[in-house]
Amino acid sequence: MTAHIKLQSSYGDFDPAFVKQLPALEKAMIDQGLDPSAFVIAKNLAQQPRLPIAFRPDGNPLEYTVFVKGRSFTVTQSDDLSFLTYFYRL
Numbered sequence: 001m002t003a004h005i006k007l008q009s010s011y012g013d014f015d016p017a018f019v020k021q022l023p024a025l026e027k028a029m030i031d032q033g034l035d036p037s038a039f040v041i042a043k044n045l046a047q048q049p050r051l052p053i054a055f056r057p058d059g060n061p062l063e064y065t066v067f068v069k070g071r072s073f074t075v076t077q078s079d080d081l082s083f084l085t086y087f088y089r090l
Contacts, residue, residue, distance in 0.1 A: 003030065003037035011045045011062060018080035025088055040067040041087075046076050 005022060007014055026036040046061040064083045065074040077083040 003035055005036045006040040007043075008040060009043040011043055014043065015080040018084050021084060025084070028088070038068050041065070041083075042067070043080070043083075 003026060005026060007019075029036045029039075042065045044063050044065070046063045061076045061078065062080075062083070063074050063076050064087075065072055066087065075083065075086060077086060
């Protein structure tokens with residue numbers, strides 16, 4: 001049985017290229033002893049600019065909040081693939 005990260009978005013669908021790369025991320029997490037099904041990634045349009053910031057072409061940055069085991073962190077990125085690169089490095 002494969003464990004999957006849960007995705008939520010109030011700003012449209014996640015990029016198909018992002019979704020396509022999730023199995024590799026989930027495998028890397030399992031290899032590190034993490035349970036991907038314990039993670040929720042929520043994507044929202046950023047309300048207040050934060051530094052450092054990467055802007056979307058339309059000028060609106062995106063906030064990605066990762067929830068796991070009652071804790072969370074939020075980062076601002078320009079798009080889904082930029083967030084994936086950031087998260088994968090963690």
